[in-house]
Amino acid sequence: xxxxxxxxxxxxxxxxxxxxxxxxxxxxxxxxxxxxxxxxxxxxxxxxxxxxxxxxxxxxxxxxxxxxxxxxxxxxxxxxxxxxxxxxxxxxxxxxxxxxxxxxxxxxxxxxxxxxxxxxxxxxxxxxxxxxxxxxxxxxxxxxxxxxxxxxxxxxxxxxxxxxxxxxxxxxxxxxxxxxxxxxxxxxxxxxxxxxxxxxxxxxxxxxxxxxxxxxxxxxxxxxxxxxxxxxxxxxxxxxxxxxxxxxxxxxxxxxxxxxxxxxxxxxxxxxxxxxxxxxxxxxxxxxxxxxxxxxxxxxxxx
Amino acid sequence: xxxxxxxxxxxxxxxxxxxxxxxxxxxxxxxxxxxxxxxxxxxxxxxxxxxxxxxxxxxxxxxxxxxxxxxxxxxxxxxxxxxxxxxxxxxxxxxxxxxxxxxxxxxxxxxxxxxxxxxxxxxxxxxxxxxxxxxxxxxxxxxxxxxxxxxxxxxxxxxxxxxxxxxxxxxxxxxxxxxxxxxxxxxxxxxxxxxxxxxxxxxxxxxxxxxxxxx
Numbered sequence: 001x002x003x004x005x006x007x008x009x010x011x012x013x014x015x016x017x018x019x020x021x022x023x024x025x026x027x028x029x030x031x032x033x034x035x036x037x038x039x040x041x042x043x044x045x046x047x048x049x050x051x052x053x054x055x056x057x058x059x060x061x062x063x064x065x066x067x068x069x070x071x072x073x074x075x076x077x078x079x080x081x082x083x084x085x086x087x088x089x090x091x092x093x094x095x096x097x098x099x100x101x102x103x104x105x106x107x108x109x110x111x112x113x114x115x116x117x118x119x120x121x122x123x124x125x126x127x128x129x130x131x132x133x134x135x136x137x138x139x140x141x142x143x144x145x146x147x148x149x150x151x152x153x154x155x156x157x158x159x160x161x162x163x164x165x166x167x168x169x170x171x172x173x174x175x176x177x178x179x180x181x182x183x184x185x186x187x188x189x190x191x192x193x194x195x196x197x198x199x200x201x202x203x204x205x206x207x208x209x210x211x212x213x214x215x216x217x218x219x220x221x222x223x224x225x226x227x228x229x230x231x232x233x234x235x236x237x238x239x240x241x242x243x244x245x246x247x248x249x250x251x252x253x254x255x256x257x258x259x260x261x262x263x264x265x266x267x268x269x270x271x272x273x274x275x276x277x278x279x280x281x282x283x284x285x286x287x288x289x290x291x292x293x294x295x296x297x298x299x300x301x302x303x
Numbered sequence: 304x305x306x307x308x309x310x311x312x313x314x315x316x317x318x319x320x321x322x323x324x325x326x327x328x329x330x331x332x333x334x335x336x337x338x339x340x341x342x343x344x345x346x347x348x349x350x351x352x353x354x355x356x357x358x359x360x361x362x363x364x365x366x367x368x369x370x371x372x373x374x375x376x377x378x379x380x381x382x383x384x385x386x387x388x389x390x391x392x393x394x395x396x397x398x399x400x401x402x403x404x405x406x407x408x409x410x411x412x413x414x415x416x417x418x419x420x421x422x423x424x425x426x427x428x429x430x431x432x433x434x435x436x437x438x439x440x441x442x443x444x445x446x447x448x449x450x451x452x453x454x455x456x457x458x459x460x461x462x463x464x465x466x467x468x469x470x471x472x473x474x475x476x477x478x479x480x481x482x483x484x485x486x487x488x489x490x491x492x493x494x495x496x497x498x499x500x501x502x503x504x505x506x507x508x509x510x511x512x513x514x515x516x517x518x
Contacts, residue, residue, distance in 0.1 A: 060343075061343035062343075064342065064343060065342055065343030065344060069477075073478050075342060075343070075344070076342060126476070128344055128347070173477050173478055174477070244477065260419075262420075263422060263473070264416075264420065265412065265416070270344065270347075270405075272343050272344060273343070275404075275407075276407055277406075277407070277409075
């Protein structure tokens, strides 16, 4: 198998493929394909908002500084404790408003779907950030395979519940199992990814193996890890952090520099590996791609 | 409780340990910094570590008087000052890491934090309360103020301690175990002081053949 090293992944992949393709098509009709290939990176960077200095975070940092409370509350706990997680075989139970509820083997669930490499900014609600090269499939492709019914308006994800494998679940820091959810249009957005790998490798346990959600315009806690259940529903599902502290963690949790967390500013962030804080971008810099999902919504109310 | 039964060697050992607790973290943090032991977010790690040192040293300084009462080791009082000043020092380092490294002297953001975030507000209060105690920690100031007034002033340390733990409690995201442990520990120390204070008043009242007034 050919494994690309992180340095081989162009920063242009931070932009969704659709836009990347469209731009090339547009420039192609102008009869300047060769030129466009040269010009594309800077033009695209402008399109997603100053992504030129988005250097990929060192793999060591991304795999040793984690919030995964199932393995402990300290940032270095998941790496130390996640060895106890058995990721194969792995099943994902699919139910709710779906044509055929079924317990899927993970390999069967993903078989034949296009595997993509995506370099995304990752912004934690705690005001730190990383740039991570993910590998995975589009969530929309998985949803298409599962065939939700017309009544499905939300999709709910659940993490494995097993205190023997996940020692952090022996204490009641959060209500276990961890739950997260998306509105259907958010889930169907081409940026939404179900990751199975990062840095060109299989996903490490501490990063949510074998299957995790990546929604790059939302705070990191939306990116639920070690998913064992996908459920479609007509109403907004309850989600773990929202349940734990409603005033601090919203259901939408879109990255928004103008809506502060009650206990700290969200206007700035510390990129891991950098000294000075940088400005946080609206929707984590994916405004052009996702802002339309929230047209007309009061983002102060629906934080 | 003037005379001590522990010899000069014992005193030296105890004082040595106190100084180790106070200054030991300096080379330790330097080593962690150089070796990468502070992890992916060294500034956050420094913030947390220095805060913990300050709170623990302050709690240790509060433990000295009960310890003197129980053991009769009057000479421990010297270590009380060492611990108290060190706690203030680490609190200042904690503040410097926050303002200088985390915010990089963005005073606008700093003021916003102090006004808007209650855990920062009360943290600043804790440091503000410790400052006059640090200044008046010298023998000269004890003389100038007089023992009784000095003692009264330095009772503020309990308020500062509670403010510091509340700062910690309000800062944590989820797991409040450690702040609660600190509260209990300080509650016990304060309870001990109040118990001794009451008992002395009773003894004094009995000696004076007077009665205990209700207040």
